Amino acid sequence: MRDALLATGRPIVYSICEWGYFDPATWAPAVGNLWRTTGDIEANYGSMLSIFHANAGLAAAAGPGAWNDPDMLEVGNGMRFTEDRAQFSLWSAMASPLLSGADLRSASPATFSLYLNSDVIAVDQDSLGKQATEISASGGLDVLAKPLSDGGVAVTLFNEGDSRQTISTTASAAGLPSASSYKLTNLWTKELTTSSGGISASVPAHGVVMYRVAPGSGSSTGTTHPLLGSSSGRCVDVNGASTTAGTAVNLWDCNGGSNQGWSFTSAGELRTFGGTQCLDATDNGTTAGTKLIIWPCSGAANQQWRLNADGSITGVQSGLCVDVTGGDKPAGNVNGTPLELWGCNDGANQAWSLKG
Template identity: 40%
Template sequence: MRRALALLTLSLCLLTAHAQQSASGQEPLTPTPPMGWMTWNFFADNIHEKDIREMADAMVASGMVEAGYNYIIIDDGWQGGRDNRNNITADPKKFPSGIKALADYVHKKGIKLGIYSDAAQLTCAGYTASLGFEEQDAKTFASWDIDYLKYDYCHAPKDSATAVERYTKMSQALRKSGREIVFGVCEWGQLKPWHWAAEAGGQLWRTTYDVRDKWKNLSSDENAEGIIDILDINAELHAYAGPGRWNDADMLVVGLYGKPGPSGDMGGVGMNDTEYESQMSLWSIMASPLIATNDVRNMNEATKRILLNKEVIAINQDPLGKQAERKVHGGAWDVFVKPLQNGEVAVAILNRGDQAKNYRIGWAELGLNGKYEVRDLWEHKSVGKGKSWKGRLQSHETKLFRLKRI
């Protein structure tokens, strides 16, 4: 079985060697991690085109689009079934103007539009999915001017070979659709997609079950991931990320504050702003897609400060495309190091503990020899020069630094 899977994977490599490149073949479709906003954790499947247009307006007005959040992704629940020619359709009550009109609206605002389907007959929420209709649905999405497809794996067999086959079939259909469409593999990491998803045509792949609006999973349910649970899985996968191929740690829950709904299930009672800031820092240094899911129309100042921090976003969007490597992991402390294109280095220091603590680290302990100027990206100022740093971190706080050698 292992040999057969290896042969299948090799064949897929040959068939889809350029799957993560643009049609021109010159550069990846996603040279940096995608950024945007997704409907699921705020609206679940209770979505309407009016809400999405309002979110697009708010993304422009708030400065999110200027900061780099340039996708709106419609998650599960948009589907209305199939017509008499088996073309997938949008729910006419939720999208009375149609998806194409919505795409036109957001495109005029400098935003790309994403949509959702599943590699089975039904989606996770029980709506019409794409198994057996891959080419037809891909052509429909292209005709609507869709830019991104999130492709889920509910109601599908749990073996790797089937997953590779189904994702490859849809990615090839997208490539033949006549439109460049980013392909997000949403298999939740159980079949280790970091080993095969790029070759199957994906530009990004989920590495864990769905994120919940909480710091840590305290239940026995593995599908109740908190920030720390996702961090500990994603942190070990740095070798698999790079331009055009990203480990997706799932959505930012910044600003949800325990809102009832998908992220509020399974103990998702909300977090404080220090913890939301940590998610932003950690997702950024791990080169995860930054996909917000809060109510952009009604953000408080703390949420704006976190989501719109351009210095932090620059770490995520650095063109070198490296995911940080965790250099320290033990007790209360995690330390991540990410090389940047201009020769500087990003360092994140996380206090995992439940009490404020003092910390000191020499840069040489991280493999960084010499002296550095240290810029705090949340305080927006230099906080020291030399061969080390020491300071105090609050419980669950992450310090995010940019180091320049001097």
């Protein structure tokens, strides 16, 4: 079949499927372009995890025009948001074919926030063609490093377990050259940070944090961006563009207005309107359901926020997360939906990114 396809003189991708029964990674690169390495995937975390384990050790077989195929993406087919994000990240790190198994005609904004992440897709499609290797795997805490054509490395921290864990590695362990500092680009939150060599994050259960790492430096602190919600595809918005203290903060279609520009400061504030107003928990509230408003910046504890590596934003005073009210359902993600504090739950309605 290989020879017959080559004889046509036309570019044709040849996919081989024998479900990994005969160790295709040892012979298929000379025959086709991609080869199934496992049995069929199912839309559950256990199946995804098992297939990841089977495929992760086959990195040596992959290269430009030749890819291990751990079956389709189940993103949008019923796994939790963190599990969907994990599969999309892991498959991209492993240079796998990204074939959607979901009906995209009815996919949610949360699902599209994963499928349309061009930075993660760029890791999968990188011209160097290398599959990530596991540089650490202990106790269900996995670190994958994928060399990239620009000299950088994509580093994926994966927590297989059922509770949040801190996962750490170093630029040296990931294969990067010695440097005085490294720029870390979080591929899901879009936040830039600088490290002297350590790469570490608190990773949710069944979740990932994914960085693009290169020598250099960078910081998102003090820069202004819209905050994009994963569950809605909409932006954090000051209602009616009003600068009046106490105005509600809600969701609205992203429009580039000054009432949608937010800046994390070195003091932990989230400033808007050119830095004149701050995101504020109403009346110093620390309970679930406390509404978010703007208020003149005062340095108070209820105006202190932290953008976490998983995309959640935590109130320092309350320990609760910035949440789209009722955003776990489509009706809760419409224009005008208020933002509030709520217990952190790793849901898409608590996942945010810095919009370019």
